[in-house]
Amino acid sequence: MSTPRIRQPSMRDVARASGVSYQTVSRVINDQERVHPETRARVLAAVDALGYHPNSAARALVTGRGSTVAVVASNTSLYGYARTLEGIEDAAFAAGYTVNITVLRSPDQSDRADAVERLLSQPLAGLIAFTHDDLARSAVEDVPSRMPAVTVFGTGAGGRAHILLDEEGGARAAIRHLLDLGHRTIHHAGVPPLLPSGRLLGWRATLEEAGVPRPEPIPVTWEPRSGYEVGSAIARQHDITAVFAGNDDIATGIVRALIDSGRDVPGDVSVIGFDDTPLAAYTRPSLTTVSQDFVELGRRAFDLLHGLIEQDDQPAGPTVLPTHLVTRESTGPPRR
Amino acid sequence: MSTPRIRQPSMRDVARASGVSYQTVSRVINDQERVHPETRARVLAAVDALGYHPNSAARALVTGRGSTVAVVASNTSLYGYARTLEGIEDAAFAAGYTVNITVLRSPDQSDRADAVERLLSQPLAGLIAFTHDDLARSAVEDVPSRMPAVTVFGTGAGGRAHILLDEEGGARAAIRHLLDLGHRTIHHAGVPPLLPSGRLLGWRATLEEAGVPRPEPIPVTWEPRSGYEVGSAIARQHDITAVFAGNDDIATGIVRALIDSGRDVPGDVSVIGFDDTPLAAYTRPSLTTVSQDFVELGRRAFDLLHGLIEQDDQPAGPTVLPTHLVTRESTGPPRR
DNA sequence: ATCGGCGATGTGAGCGTTCACATCGAGTGT
DNA sequence: ACACTCGATGTGAACGCTCACATCGCCGAT
Numbered sequence: 001m002s003t004p005r006i007r008q009p010s011m012r013d014v015a016r017a018s019g020v021s022y023q024t025v026s027r028v029i030n031d032q033e034r035v036h037p038e039t040r041a042r043v044l045a046a047v048d049a050l051g052y053h054p055n056s057a058a059r060a061l062v063t064g065r066g067s068t069v070a071v072v073a074s075n076t077s078l079y080g081y082a083r084t085l086e087g088i089e090d091a092a093f094a095a096g097y098t099v100n101i102t103v104l105r106s107p108d109q110s111d112r113a114d115a116v117e118r119l120l121s122q123p124l125a126g127l128i129a130f131t132h133d134d135l136a137r138s139a140v141e142d143v144p145s146r147m148p149a150v151t152v153f154g155t156g157a158g159g160r161a162h163i164l165l166d167e168e169g170g171a172r173a174a175i176r177h178l179l180d181l182g183h184r185t186i187h188h189a190g191v192p193p194l195l196p197s198g199r200l201l202g203w204r205a206t207l208e209e210a211g212v213p214r215p216e217p218i219p220v221t222w223e224p225r226s227g228y229e230v231g232s233a234i235a236r237q238h239d240i241t242a243v244f245a246g247n248d249d250i251a252t253g254i255v256r257a258l259i260d261s262g263r264d265v266p267g268d269v270s271v272i273g274f275d276d277t278p279l280a281a282y283t284r285p286s287l288t289t290v291s292q293d294f295v296e297l298g299r300r301a302f303d304l305l306h307g308l309i310e311q312d313d314q315p316a317g318p319t320v321l322p323t324h325l326v327t328r329e330s331t332g333p334p335r336r
Numbered sequence: 337m338s339t340p341r342i343r344q345p346s347m348r349d350v351a352r353a354s355g356v357s358y359q360t361v362s363r364v365i366n367d368q369e370r371v372h373p374e375t376r377a378r379v380l381a382a383v384d385a386l387g388y389h390p391n392s393a394a395r396a397l398v399t400g401r402g403s404t405v406a407v408v409a410s411n412t413s414l415y416g417y418a419r420t421l422e423g424i425e426d427a428a429f430a431a432g433y434t435v436n437i438t439v440l441r442s443p444d445q446s447d448r449a450d451a452v453e454r455l456l457s458q459p460l461a462g463l464i465a466f467t468h469d470d471l472a473r474s475a476v477e478d479v480p481s482r483m484p485a486v487t488v489f490g491t492g493a494g495g496r497a498h499i500l501l502d503e504e505g506g507a508r509a510a511i512r513h514l515l516d517l518g519h520r521t522i523h524h525a526g527v528p529p530l531l532p533s534g535r536l537l538g539w540r541a542t543l544e545e546a547g548v549p550r551p552e553p554i555p556v557t558w559e560p561r562s563g564y565e566v567g568s569a570i571a572r573q574h575d576i577t578a579v580f581a582g583n584d585d586i587a588t589g590i591v592r593a594l595i596d597s598g599r600d601v602p603g604d605v606s607v608i609g610f611d612d613t614p615l616a617a618y619t620r621p622s623l624t625t626v627s628q629d630f631v632e633l634g635r636r637a638f639d640l641l642h643g644l645i646e647q648d649d650q651p652a653g654p655t656v657l658p659t660h661l662v663t664r665e666s667t668g669p670p671r672r
Numbered sequence: 673a674t675c676g677g678c679g680a681t682g683t684g685a686g687c688g689t690t691c692a693c694a695t696c697g698a699g700t701g702t
Numbered sequence: 703a704c705a706c707t708c709g710a711t712g713t714g715a716a717c718g719c720t721c722a723c724a725t726c727g728c729c730g731a732t
Contacts, residue, residue, distance in 0.1 A: 058688035077418035123393040394718035
């Protein structure tokens with residue numbers, strides 16, 4: 001009449017059921033050599049019969065390393081980040097890892113410390129941080145260097161392995177496209193902080209190389225609403241003929257505001273986006289934008305981390321994934 | 337000259353540094369009573385000095401339960417799911433839990449078993465499954481009932497605590513809106529499987545109650561491209577004056593196709609979406625759609641799970657969160 | 673003075689695994 | 703027939719923590 005302990009079966013239970021020692025069970029579970037095929041079969045049968053699952057907490061405890069990779073980001077629902085996360089999860093799952101997410105919402109120092117604290121108390125194999133803004137960037141600095149880590153987006157942080165999309169190249173292609181169409185200069189509606197952004201860099205450098213005036217960037221947030229507000233302001237400045245937006249949502253907001261203000265796109269103003277979201281081809285006008293493969297980025301980021309975890313092979317420099325311009329309806333020659 | 341073991345400091349190290357036993361350290365860490373304030377301060381100082389983090393694997397091993405909640409979904413990057421995930425993460429973080437994601441990509445039986453296997457080998461506190469399709473639904477069935485679990489979206493599964501958005505109510509409001517405008521019937525472009533979907537149910541029931549013809553639903557996928565294809569077909573059938581789309585992306589694709597085919601929206605055909613994505617207000621025409629608070633859904637789903645974990649209070653019935661119709665430009669009276 | 677009681681702290685055991693090493697039996701070369 | 707190797711399996715310890723229980727002072731009540 002003892003209490004019926006609801007307990008997952010352990011290696012010992014499997015060992016007892018198959019008449020071997022727990023060590024042999026361990027060998028079978030971990031696919032090691034030196035186990036008689038017959039014994040292996042017997043153990044496997046017992047595993048199946050008892051519904052045994054290895055306990056990863058116990059394993060992590062003794063090995064000192066888990067099979068979970070943590071993803072640290074300030075946002076996970078914007079299209080690009082969500083897709084990148086998807087890529088990470090995909091590759092991680094295939095490699096037998098599990099994915100944990102931590103969203104850094106507040107720039108508050110103690111909140112961040114708390115998040116990092118909690119991160120490190122788990123048995124992690126490694127960490128991937130979205131370093132497009134300062135939140136994740138400074139969190140990475142707090143992570144002990146012994147923990148394998150990869151930074152994605154932006155400029156990276158803490159000298160970690162870094163992978164990013166060629167936003168600068170994409171921006172250059174976008175600006176060149178507009179210049180080739182005959183625009184005298186191109187305005188940029190970007191999300192601060194603007195400095196480390198490849199988009200800003202590509203925009204500025206290309207204008208500079210072309211020797212055309214470089215207007216001040218217009219600060220926005222990631223929401224279409226913010227794009228709409230900027231677009232309304234731009235509509236009043238008739239000297240602006242081309243706008244390079246920080247992403248497709250902003251671009252869509254700008255387009256809508258311009259048209260609501262009676263201006264034509266691309267007749268009066270050309271607008272170019274960034275990301276090539278699934279909707280970009282179906283808005284009116286459809287958006288000329290820069291296409292990026294976020295899922296691939298996520299997969300590659302995991303692969304990089306995986307290499308770091310397994311063989312500690314630190315890559316020499318940052319990995320840069322290509323982007324490409326997709327020309328659609330929202331850009332055209334300026335009205336003369 | 338011993339090997340310099342890179343090892344996180346443990347409770348024992350903290351105990352040694354502050355001159356108490358490891359048990360006292362444990363009490364301090366877990367905020368228990370019965371510790372002298374002075375001792376507590378001394379321990380805390382040592383914790384800080386050594387940079388001690390509790391090892392959650394060890395804790396999970398002995399308590400038999402982790403502080404991680406797993407989210408099981410077939411997709412995490414579509415707007416609604418990404419936002420729901422965000423809400424879960426937010427609430428979980430606030431409550432001291434960590435979030436793990438598992439994407440069920442393939443309907444393959446053994447893949448699913450593999451995923452559940454891996455899920456259960458972790459030290460979980462509970463599980464949240466997005467049961468809008470069969471993938472997560474059948475995974476929930478494989479989870480032992482002792483594991484606290486909450487199902488989100490759709491019809492739920494396994495008799496678990498269930499929370500969902502009032503899609504049916506939203507669909508009803510949408511259809512009524514169109515009927516009120518004078519449409520004779522409303523077509524539905526939905527994503528199969530159609531049966532358990534509240535959108536389909538609300539659409540069908542409202543048409544039925546109005547005593548108007550109920551056309552066959554038109555199958556689509558979640559992509560705008562699929563909407564475009566359906567829209568092109570609809571453009572040829574001039575008797576169709578109103579379409580209720582499965583989500584805003586599909587609606588946008590349909591709108592674009594209709595206009596590309598020379599038909600006017602809403603002049604010739606009214607189109608209504610679902611979700612109220614940030615972009616819905618800025619497309620042309622802006623979309624009449626059903627607004628849903630996904631973030632809140634995620635938060636509430638976690639709260640539900642949290643209740644299950646802490647006090648095992650199983651709610652009586654499903655929780656239904658309100659949705660509401662947002663009227664914009666894509667709907668209007670039919671041309672007579 | 674003696675004792676129960678209670679607040680503060682310590683001790684032993686065990687959670688389920690892996691690692692390092694020990695053992696054991698059957699072949700192999702001489 | 704001998705030590706000798708090697709493949710197969712077993713044993714003890716440890717990972718860092720929490721649980722249950724033991725201990726130790728010190729208080730006021732008798």
